[in-house]
Amino acid sequence: MSSSTVPSGDPGCGSCSGAGYVIKPLGSLAGAVLCDCVPECPFCGGVGQRQVQVGDRVRVGRCRCRMLPDRILLFNRAGIPARHAHSSFSSFLPDKNPGVQMGYRQCQDWVRDYQPGQENRGLILFGGVGRGKTHLLVSMLRVLIMDHGVEARFVEFSHLLSLLKAGYDSGTGEATTLMPLVRVPVLAIDELGKGRGSDWELGIIDQLVSHRYNALGTILATTNYEPKPATGLSQGNLAQPEHAQTLGDRVGDRVLSRLKEMCGFLRLRGEDVRHFMKN
Ligand SMILES: [Zn+2]
Ligand SMILES: [Zn+2]
Incomplete structure (x- = not known):
């Protein structure tokens, strides 16, 4: 059966332009919903299962019309704010903003080259505040999930630290908190290095990154810090410029060097682009 026979969005639809889904704020997260323009499936009547003839046997299989609802479910589990x-x-x-143009294209290229089920080199976007790093990170996740059906998880770094800490405090950390973050094929960490991580928390980040390295998991991230080894500068020293600290200072040199093995680093140059974004 060709995909054209599965009901999809109406290209003339004013809400989804034919995508078949709409993404909007749902509570504290971004949520995807099936667009009203998608007609009921003529093959399964919306049940999601259909009978197929295999040789002389009739088997019950999953209807291809489930692909879009499945991706919507994946998107809604990704934790995008x-x-x-x-x-x-x-x-x-x-x-x-020509300064960000190259970064924008490279993010699109990265998603285009992503191979589901294979080892993929990750990507870490770095540069000053307001370059649109998180916007690009979410754009990549959106294409990975909705166009390619890849399972992904977005998590803000300081939230990741408190999530792991809460998991370990309750005694269920390894199984219920750490392992799902290790297993998800694409983990997107926003604001890597932000906030004051304790030695214990940074030790857990080290574990998470090492486990993902061994599991061939892909890491995407944004950070305001230069991907350079630790300088020893401490946070909040008023005599030094903001972000004089490096990523090595923030996450430790061990984690930084592991990240360099696993990911490419992409600097976003240019002026503050926040005011250029349309919604
Ligand atoms: Zn529509
Ligand atoms: Zn169907």
């Missing part, structure tokens, strides 16, 4: 419900490659306007 509501404020990024409208972040996509098409809502990012790189032409207004």
Whole structure:
């Protein structure tokens, strides 16, 4: 059966332009919902299962119309914050800012080259505040999940630290908190290095990154810090410029060097682009 026979969105639809789904803020997260323009499946009547003839036997199989609802479910489990419900490659306007243009294209190339089920080199976007790093990170996740059906998880770094700490405090850390973050094929960490991680928390991050390294998991991330080894500078020293600290200072040199093995680093140059983004 060709995909054209599965019901999909109406290209003339004013809500989804034919995508068949709409992404909008749902509570604190960005949520995907099936668009009203998608007709009921003529093969299964929306049940999601259909009988197929295999040789002289009739088997019950999953109907292909489930693909879009399955991806919607994946998106809604990814934990993308509501404020990024409208972040996509098409809502990012790189032409207004040549300094970010190359980064924008490289993020699109990265998603295009991603091979589901294979080992993929990750990508870490770095540069000053307001370059649209998180917008691009979410844009990549959106394409991975909705166009390619890849399972992914978005987590803000300081939230990741408190999540892991809460898991270990309750005595269930390894199984219920750490392992799901190790197993998800694409883990996207926003604001890597932000917040004051204790030695214990940074030790857990080290474990998480090492486990993902061994499991061939892909890491995407954004950070305001330069991917350089620790300088020994401490946070909050008023005599030094903001972000004089490096990523090595923030996550430790061990984690930094592991990340360099696993990921490419992409600097986003240019002026603050926040005011160029349309929603
Ligand atoms: Zn629609
Ligand atoms: Zn169906």
